[in-house]
Amino acid sequence: MIDIDLTMVNWARAQFALTAMYHWIFVPLTLGLSFLCAFFESIYVKTGNKAWRSITKFWMTLFGINFAIGVATGIILEFQFGTNWSNYSWMVGDIFGAPLAIEGIFAFFLEATFFAVMFFGWNRVSKKFHLFSTWMVAVGSNLSAVWILVANGWMQNPVGMFFNPETARFEMENFAAVVFNPVAVSKFVHTSSSGFLLASLFVLTISCWYLIKGRHIEMAKKSIVVASVFGILSSSYVAFTGDESAYQVAQKQPMKLAAIEGLYKGESRAPIVAAGIINPKKQPGDNLNPFLVKVEIPWLLSIMANRSLDSFVPGIDDLVYGNKEQGIESVESKIVRGKTAINNLALFKQARKENNDQKADMALAEFNMTKQYIGYGYLDTPEEAVPPVALPYYAFHVMVALGSLFPILFALFLFYAYRGTLAEKKWLLPFGLISGLLGLIAQQAGWIVAEVGRQPWAIYKLLPVKVATTNLAASNVQITFFMFLIIFTLLLIAEIKIMLKQISIGPEEEN
Amino acid sequence: MISNLDYMTLQQLWWVICSIVGALFLFLTFVQGGQTLLWQVAKTDLEKSLVVTSLGRKWEMPFTTLVLFGGALFAAFPKFYSTSFGGAYWVWMLILFSFIIQAVSYEYRKKENNFLGSGVYELFMFINGSVGVLLIGTAVGTFYTGSNFTLDILNRVTWDYTFLGINLRGLEAAFSLFNLSLGIFLVFNARVLGSLYLLNSIDLSSTPDLEARLRKGTLINFLIALPFLLYVLVSVLLIKGFGVDASGTVSLVSYKYLLNLLAMPHLLVMLLLGIVLVLYGVILASFKGSDKGIWFSGLGTVLVGLVVLCLPAFNNTAFYPSKLDLQSSLTIYNASSSMYTLATMTYVAIGIPFVLAYVIYVWKLMDSKKLTKDEVINDESY
Numbered sequence: 001m002i003d004i005d006l007t008m009v010n011w012a013r014a015q016f017a018l019t020a021m022y023h024w025i026f027v028p029l030t031l032g033l034s035f036l037c038a039f040f041e042s043i044y045v046k047t048g049n050k051a052w053r054s055i056t057k058f059w060m061t062l063f064g065i066n067f068a069i070g071v072a073t074g075i076i077l078e079f080q081f082g083t084n085w086s087n088y089s090w091m092v093g094d095i096f097g098a099p100l101a102i103e104g105i106f107a108f109f110l111e112a113t114f115f116a117v118m119f120f121g122w123n124r125v126s127k128k129f130h131l132f133s134t135w136m137v138a139v140g141s142n143l144s145a146v147w148i149l150v151a152n153g154w155m156q157n158p159v160g161m162f163f164n165p166e167t168a169r170f171e172m173e174n175f176a177a178v179v180f181n182p183v184a185v186s187k188f189v190h191t192s193s194s195g196f197l198l199a200s201l202f203v204l205t206i207s208c209w210y211l212i213k214g215r216h217i218e219m220a221k222k223s224i225v226v227a228s229v230f231g232i233l234s235s236s237y238v239a240f241t242g243d244e245s246a247y248q249v250a251q252k253q254p255m256k257l258a259a260i261e262g263l264y265k266g267e268s269r270a271p272i273v274a275a276g277i278i279n280p281k282k283q284p285g286d287n288l289n290p291f292l293v294k295v296e297i298p299w300l301l302s303i304m305a306n307r308s309l310d311s312f313v314p315g316i317d318d319l320v321y322g323n324k325e326q327g328i329e330s331v332e333s334k335i336v337r338g339k340t341a342i343n344n345l346a347l348f349k350q351a352r353k354e355n356n357d358q359k360a361d362m363a364l365a366e367f368n369m370t371k372q373y374i375g376y377g378y379l380d381t382p383e384e385a386v387p388p389v390a391l392p393y394y395a396f397h398v399m400v401a402l403g404s405l406f407p408i409l410f411a412l413f414l415f416y417a418y419r420g421t422l423a424e425k426k427w428l429l430p431f432g433l434i435s436g437l438l439g440l441i442a443q444q445a446g447w448i449v450a451e452v453g454r455q456p457w458a459i460y461k462l463l464p465v466k467v468a469t470t471n472l473a474a475s476n477v478q479i480t481f482f483m484f485l486i487i488f489t490l491l492l493i494a495e496i497k498i499m500l501k502q503i504s505i506g507p508e509e510e511n
Numbered sequence: 512m513i514s515n516l517d518y519m520t521l522q523q524l525w526w527v528i529c530s531i532v533g534a535l536f537l538f539l540t541f542v543q544g545g546q547t548l549l550w551q552v553a554k555t556d557l558e559k560s561l562v563v564t565s566l567g568r569k570w571e572m573p574f575t576t577l578v579l580f581g582g583a584l585f586a587a588f589p590k591f592y593s594t595s596f597g598g599a600y601w602v603w604m605l606i607l608f609s610f611i612i613q614a615v616s617y618e619y620r621k622k623e624n625n626f627l628g629s630g631v632y633e634l635f636m637f638i639n640g641s642v643g644v645l646l647i648g649t650a651v652g653t654f655y656t657g658s659n660f661t662l663d664i665l666n667r668v669t670w671d672y673t674f675l676g677i678n679l680r681g682l683e684a685a686f687s688l689f690n691l692s693l694g695i696f697l698v699f700n701a702r703v704l705g706s707l708y709l710l711n712s713i714d715l716s717s718t719p720d721l722e723a724r725l726r727k728g729t730l731i732n733f734l735i736a737l738p739f740l741l742y743v744l745v746s747v748l749l750i751k752g753f754g755v756d757a758s759g760t761v762s763l764v765s766y767k768y769l770l771n772l773l774a775m776p777h778l779l780v781m782l783l784l785g786i787v788l789v790l791y792g793v794i795l796a797s798f799k800g801s802d803k804g805i806w807f808s809g810l811g812t813v814l815v816g817l818v819v820l821c822l823p824a825f826n827n828t829a830f831y832p833s834k835l836d837l838q839s840s841l842t843i844y845n846a847s848s849s850m851y852t853l854a855t856m857t858y859v860a861i862g863i864p865f866v867l868a869y870v871i872y873v874w875k876l877m878d879s880k881k882l883t884k885d886e887v888i889n890d891e892s893y
Contacts, residue, residue: 064618065618065619065622067618068614068615068617068618068619069614069615071571071574071614072610072611072612072613072614072615073611075574075577075578075607075610075611075614076607076611078578078581078582078585079581079596079603079607081585081592081596082581082585082592082593082595082596082597082603083596083597083600083603083604084597085597086592086593086594086596086597086598086667086668087593087597087667088593089585089589089592089593089596089597090589090590090592090593090594090666090667093585093586093589093590093592093593093848094589094848094849094852095852096585097582097585097586097587097589097592097848097852098586098852098855098856098859100581100582100585100586101579101582101583101585101586101587101856101859102859103582104575104578104579104581104582104583105579105582105859105860105862105863105866106862106866108575108578108579109575109579109866109870110866111571111575112571112572112574112575113869113870113873113874114873115571116568116569116571116873116877117873117876117877119891120564120568120877120890120891121877122890122891123886123890124876124877124879124880125876125877129876133873164849167849168664168665168666169589169666171848171849171851171852172848172849172851172852172855173851175851175855346664349664349665350664353664470593470597470598470600470668471597471667471668471669471670472597472600472680473678476600476601476680480604483604483608487608487611487612490626490627491615493626494615494619494625494626494627495615495619497624497625497626498619498622498623498624498625498626500624501622501623501624502622502623505623
């Protein structure tokens with residue numbers, strides 16, 4: 001049996017959360033800002049107006065500052081799967097490694113190659129080739145998001161694979177199923193469009209600062225128009241794809257949906273909680289009210305989860321303790337079957353080692369009957385299958401609330417820009433000024449929903465996080481946790497200071 | 512065609528692909544080598560700007576290649592990925608750390624209000640070029656000297672090497688003279704390549720002192736690298752290697768790598784040709800006043816790198832041997848992904864020549880004119 005050092009597991013989780021959250025400060029900006037730079041430069045090439053060249057160069061400078069730290073914080077994520085999560089790497093590397101390799105081959109090189117042209121090629125290549133390079137950086141950045149989100153989508157909804165008892169690992173059997181996994185598709189479109197949204201908010205923030213200060217007014221107005229159009233389109237798309245993501249979560253990860261809605265007792269015609277305060281004492285299986293206070297919208301959860309008004313949405317208690325009426329098996333029963341699978345796998349491996357084919361065949365036949373429960377066999381109690389509830393619940397509601405606000409904000413900015421009275425709307429500009437920060441909060445909240453809501457699984461239902469780690473003393477991970485915390489924080493401070501200085505300097509030339 | 516390839520061929524093909532990526536990375540360490548030269552060859556702000564801007568236009572290449580190397584190993588040889596990265600924890604963490612601090616240094620070094628000061632970013636570059644490359648060399652050295660791990664029945668790695676009561680998790684690789692020599696060779700070879708690249712990419716007409724230092728530096732760094740290379744080569748010919756018999760049992764075999772070279776003479780030819788090309792590049796720069804040395808030494812490095820990575824993997828050899836339990840050693844056959852995954856990845860790899868083609872095209876386009884003093888003063892520069 002595997003010895004599990006829970007202290008190490010928790011430090012490894014903390015380290016992954018730390019590095020992923022830092023990385024995700026910069027990446028969504030890269031995804032969106034790269035396209036905005038391409039838009040600005042396209043207008044310049046089309047019109048020949050040098051003011052647009054100046055605007056492009058200004059936003060490109062900020063893009064470059066952000067890009068560098070995004071790259072720096074990204075490298076550790078790929079290798080962390082090996083260093084801290086080596087059992088995971090072995091168990092699912094056959095499937096999970098491929099998207100990462102493809103990301104490296106097709107996306108990173110596109111970014112890296114054309115990034116140099118984008119920054120240093122203004123006087124070395126033709127105007128059109130430079131524009132092409134800027135577009136390639138945008139395409140490359142977003143292509144990298146495709147593959148990493150295919151990988152993440154597979155963790156949330158493992159498809160296109162089987163468990164091979166001979167190698168004791170999961171192996172790929174259908175690459176197309178992995179790539180076109182519905183969870184991965186909805187995750188990519190939702191995540192990339194949210195990056196476009198954040199970049200638009202970022203442009204809004206800085207442009208509003210210029211308008212408030214009365215500097216670079218023409219540049220700020222032009223930037224706001226482009227960002228608002230992009231922002232409206234992307235925020236509409238974020239809402240649409242968010243609905244699809246929620247549907248996929250309901251279909252593939254009902255426990256996550258129950259957690260983010262604070263739903264303990266499932267019901268038909270389930271209402272959605274628009275706002276509420278979670279009861280901190282609430283535990284699965286007790287009779288306490290899950291909420292201290294809440295505001296509900298009737299029927300909406302059933303519609304969102306199953307696209308059907310009368311449908312039943314299971315709660316945490318249904319999923320943990322079972323619900324015969326709805327045909328839901330209890331976790332306790334799954335744990336028993338899972339432990340049987342693990343025992344039979346061990347018997348099979350031992351028999352193979354002893355070259356005892358008869359014993360191996362018997363163990364394999366037994367294993368095959370319960371293999372789909374193998375992940376549950378590592379859980380000690382049924383309640384362990386429940387993710388933390390409060391954190392994903394609040395994160396989800398913060399994300400949705402902010403996401404609903406942004407299209408209104410963009411519409412207002414676009415309306416007043418069209419009327420030519422934007423600079424006079426002193427009441428509106430502060431909202432634009434803080435919008436970038438709000439966008440960043442919504443981004444982080446989104447990933448908290450996705451990743452905390454996935455607990456306790458590394459691979460949903462197949463591999464719990466606690467079994468996925470490296471056999472490593474916790475002290476090693478503690479030290480590297482603080483190494484990353486310190487260096488990333490120092491680099492973040494440097495990034496912010498440099499960016500503020502560049503914003504304060506402003507675009508170099510205008511006419 | 513790919514569908515007709517058998518499992519063993521796919522496993523060998525993917526080791527070759529990973530080795531090519533690794534060998535290209537070694538060529539691209541001219542960026543890292545150049546970083547360690549900064550304080551030595553650039554004495555004025557202008558010289559520093561020329562060196563850093565020239566390297567800065569390429570810094571993402573080795574970085575991206577390293578990431579691809581990791582990704583390709585993860586996809587094709589997941590047992591190696593999990594065993595080495597999870598086992599030799601500290602070696603890989605320190606290598607990664609050196610690349611994290613490099614990634615921001617070019618962009619932030621000369622920016623106003625950069626918080627840490629330009630000297631710290633230059634130090635980051637130096638650490639990346641010295642410690643980072645040294646540790647990569649020692650990690651590769653363990654392909655020949657072995658590591659201290661065992662694998663259980665479910666392939667979970669246990670690493671066991673304690674020094675003063677601390678499990679060093681891979682850092683002990685630096686205690687081996689062979690590993691250390693390979694690491695030091697790579698550091699100084701990277702410095703040779705760095706000098707050659709800078710000679711090729713910068714218009715040195717306005718900075719003759721910089722040119723003189725670079726030409727001198729090429730020869731000195733090569734002469735420092737040479738004894739370490741010779742030590743590694745002689746050792747490879749003499750040491751015992753980790754052979755695998757037909758039943759898959761691993762045992763120590765005398766002169767294994769010499770036997771491998773004799774069994775695979777194309778590797779011997781590549782090794783000798785590689786060394787000659789590196790030397791020719793150095794001669795061109797040091798004695799002939801040429802700026803083309805980088806292409807010869809670069810190609811030579813790729814050939815030597817390919818041999819270093821292929822020699823311990825083919826001809827029934829364990830490429831990631833365990834010193835603690837020989838039977839836990841990894842071969843390209845027991846560490847690989849499934850046949851389906853390797854075949855799928857091979858279809859994907861058809862795109863690699865296209866990627867290489869546009870990388871080379873853009874490289875040529877951007878480097879068709881040398882970096883001038885005026886450019887770093889008036890245009891975008893690091």
